Structures are given as structure tokens and as C-alpha cells.
Amino acid sequence: MRKFYLSKNYNEINSAGNKAKTDIETILANLGYKNAGLAQTHYSNKVIGFIMTLIGVLKVFFTISKNDCIVLQYPFKKYYTFICHITHAKGGKVITIIHDLGTFRRKKISAKKEIKRLNNSDCLVAHNCNMKNWLQTQKLKKTIIELEIFDYLSSSKNNKNIKIKTSPIRVIYAGSLGYKKNKFLYKMEHIISEWQFELYGNGFDNNKITNKEHFNYNGFVPSEQLIEDVCAHFGLIWDGDSISICSGNYGEYLKINNPHKVSLYIKCNLPLIIWKEAALASFVTNNQIGICINSLDELDSILPSISAETYDQMRENIKNINKKISSGYYLTKALTEIENNMNKQN
Known part of the structure; x- marks a missing residue:
């Protein structure tokens, strides 16, 4: 089984959401996953960013083959369902890592529509047991693995020796x-x-x-x-x-x-x-x-x-x-469980 992820354009990398996604791309690469699209870019121009991401999405069609798997980070805007369909048409499988649920975050999508969208995946990584339970209650039918907590990659360190009796x-x-x-x-x-x-x-x-x-x-x-x-x-x-x-x-x-x-x-x-x-x-x-x-x-x-x-x-x-x-422990643990399950099914 060949393993892929899909990078995209991130217009800036200092926001919490983009930091989480770029860290995940790094962890995936360290685990041997290959980028199915174009290299990660950071264009602030929305038009250029849109074009780069779109080209990367279209490249998936020529990259994925039978029995391959691809990791998608959700939400991936309008491309998510399209990529799932391409992957399944080529005989591959989709692993989805959830960052945000639109049902809660911006309330621009109903729970029914979001679950229908996520059911295009073969396996999902949810934040925690509460999110997993909510997804299952809403009739998500696919395997769900709990992440526990987001990893955070950084070479920066805090060496302060803080004591509780320090005032204030x-x-x-x-x-x-x-x-x-x-x-x-x-x-x-x-x-x-x-x-x-x-x-x-x-x-x-x-x-x-x-x-x-x-x-x-x-x-x-x-x-x-x-x-x-x-x-x-x-x-x-x-x-x-x-x-x-x-x-x-x-x-x-x-x-x-x-x-x-x-x-x-x-x-x-x-x-x-x-x-x-x-x-x-x-x-x-x-x-x-x-x-x-x-x-x-x-x-x-x-x-x-x-x-x-x-x-x-x-x-x-x-x-x-x-x-x-700092080592990518939590995502590695979740993906190891997913990969083991997929290998048993093949």
C-alpha cells in the first residue's frame, strides 16, 4: 500500500489552523507519506493560491492507483468530496483528519450535509471521544480513531523555572x-x-x-x-x-x-x-x-x-x-492504528 497526503497553498502559516495543518504534513512526510499534489506553497494572493491548490488537486488523478491511500485534512473546501470520488474511482482509500466541523464552527452547513460529506471517507481521525460520539450519533458510518490532542512541532523551548509561590x-x-x-x-x-x-x-x-x-x-x-x-x-x-x-x-x-x-x-x-x-x-x-x-x-x-x-x-x-x-506522537499513534486495520482488510 502506497501512502499519500495532499498539500495545498497556505496564505499564511502563523494562524493556529494552518500551523496544525502544516505540522501534520511534516509528520506525514516523516512517516513515509508522499505528497500526491504540488509542493506546499504560501502565496498570499488568493488567485494564485487558488490556482496552485487546484492544480495539486487535479494531480491526484494521475498519482493515486489501486490499493493506495491518501490522507486529507478536513475541511478542504469544495475539493474534499471531489478528491474522495477520484481516489475511490482509482481503487484507493481516503483517511480524513478532522480539524473543524462546519456544523459548529461557522454554522454554514447542517449536520446532515456534513455527515454525508464525511461518509465519503474510509476512515477518520476525530479530535477526541466526544467528537467521535457526536459523529456516530449523527450516523457517520465509517471507522473513527481518536487523536487525543494535536501535536505541535517547534524547535523553540521554554526553559523558565516557574514556581507557584512566585507572586503574582x-x-x-x-x-x-x-x-x-x-x-x-x-x-x-x-x-x-x-x-x-x-x-x-x-x-x-x-x-x-x-x-x-x-x-x-x-x-x-x-x-x-x-x-x-x-x-x-x-x-x-x-x-x-x-x-x-x-x-x-x-x-x-x-x-x-x-x-x-x-x-x-x-x-x-x-x-x-x-x-x-x-x-x-x-x-x-x-x-x-x-x-x-x-x-x-x-x-x-x-x-x-x-x-x-x-x-x-x-x-x-x-x-x-x-x-x-514535539515528536508527532499522537498523530503517529492514530495513523498506526488505521494502517494496521487497513492491512488486515487487504
Whole structure:
């Protein structure tokens, strides 16, 4: 069985979504998968990018043969179903790695249509057991393997020796900081007194905060620099409008989604703070790499109560997971299981 993946044009590689996809291409190449299309490109011009991706898609028809398999990263816009049909017509099989589900992310497609699209694949890699269960409930009929967490490839390292008793306790939040996406950020000033909020990203409206004492806005910092320079105790995983629950579309998505920022925080050696109902809460608990909370207003009492021994153990556990995501461990494990299943069927 020959193994392929399909690269495309990425107009910029600093976003979380594109970072995850380019890392996966690197891991696949390291595992012996060959590119069925054109080499990865980074044209910012949309027309040129469209043409390069389209040519790569069409090349699949001349690359794939009987019993070959190809890995596709979903969503792949309008090309996904087309590539699946080409591959099956040539006698090959499709492995799909899910990044985002349009049913949740942008709500521009119904669950019924998305499942119909994904059923064109022969095997899928879902983020976690919650996503797998949702897909099966919606009548996805194909084999689903759980990724657990996204790998994160980077040569950058954080060598800071942080102790929990260092004052103040610093919690970072990285990502989109706009009021529309994360209203909860602008309600935090009323519940913080025992810790410091470190914000990284674009869009924070400082004028909406009255009590600025516990907020430090660092602006956008490239991920490689963030990994090396950040000096904090925890990374926060939260989304939505409320401080008491992850609400709204983005908050609900946390129940089945693996945010890529989790892997970024791990790469920074930061223990995690995450909502108890988030899909990754069980991963945090099972690996003892952070704390799970019901509401953000619990942090004022929880953070100061964490012992030095408990925090140091979290840091050691995080470093162990860091080694795994830095080597492509989780995707390798998922693909090994898929390949073994496919070999048994042949």
C-alpha cells in the first residue's frame, strides 16, 4: 500500500489552523507519506493560491492507483468530496483528519450535509471521544480513531523555572481577544484579586476595562517567540460570553473540539486551566496537567491554594506531554492504528 497526503497553498502559516495543518504534513512526510499534489506553497494572493491548490488537486488523478491511500485534512473546501470520488474511482482509500466541523464552527452547513460529506471517507481521525460520539450519533458510518490532542512541532523551548509561590500567579490567554468572540474577558475585572491576567493576541479593547490593575495586554506575539519568552504559571482554555460557563457557539464547540492553543500552552510548559465540560478536560485530569473548573470566579480561591508540590508535579507532567507533541506522537499513534486495520482488510 502506497501512502499519500495532499498539500495545498497556505496564505499564511502563523494562524493556529494552518500551523496544525502544516505540522501534520511534516509528520506525514516523516512517516513515509508522499505528497500526491504540488509542493506546499504560501502565496498570499488568493488567485494564485487558488490556482496552485487546484492544480495539486487535479494531480491526484494521475498519482493515486489501486490499493493506495491518501490522507486529507478536513475541511478542504469544495475539493474534499471531489478528491474522495477520484481516489475511490482509482481503487484507493481516503483517511480524513478532522480539524473543524462546519456544523459548529461557522454554522454554514447542517449536520446532515456534513455527515454525508464525511461518509465519503474510509476512515477518520476525530479530535477526541466526544467528537467521535457526536459523529456516530449523527450516523457517520465509517471507522473513527481518536487523536487525543494535536501535536505541535517547534524547535523553540521554554526553559523558565516557574514556581507557584512566585507572586503574582500569572494566567495567560492567547488568541482572539475581541469583544464579539470573547465577552468573558471583559467581565473578568470583577472577579480577579489574587492573580494576574496575561493577554496575548489581537483585538483587545482596553477601553472596556475599568480596573486595569490585574490585566497585562502583550499584543500579538508570534508563537515561536511566545514559547521562548512567556513567563507564567497557567494557560487558560475558555470561550464565550460568560465567566460562569462556556456559552455561545464557541463555548459549545469546546465540548467536542480540541483547541490548538492547548498544544501551544503545553509547548510553553504551562499547566492548564480548563472548563470541566470541555472535551479536553478528561485529558487534563487523566494526565494531571492542570485544573478543571466550573466557573472562572473559582480561580481566586483555587490558585492560591495550590501547593508547591502539586504545581511542580503538574509542570513535570506537562513536560512529558510536551515531548510527545514535539515528536508527532499522537498523530503517529492514530495513523498506526488505521494502517494496521487497513492491512488486515487487504
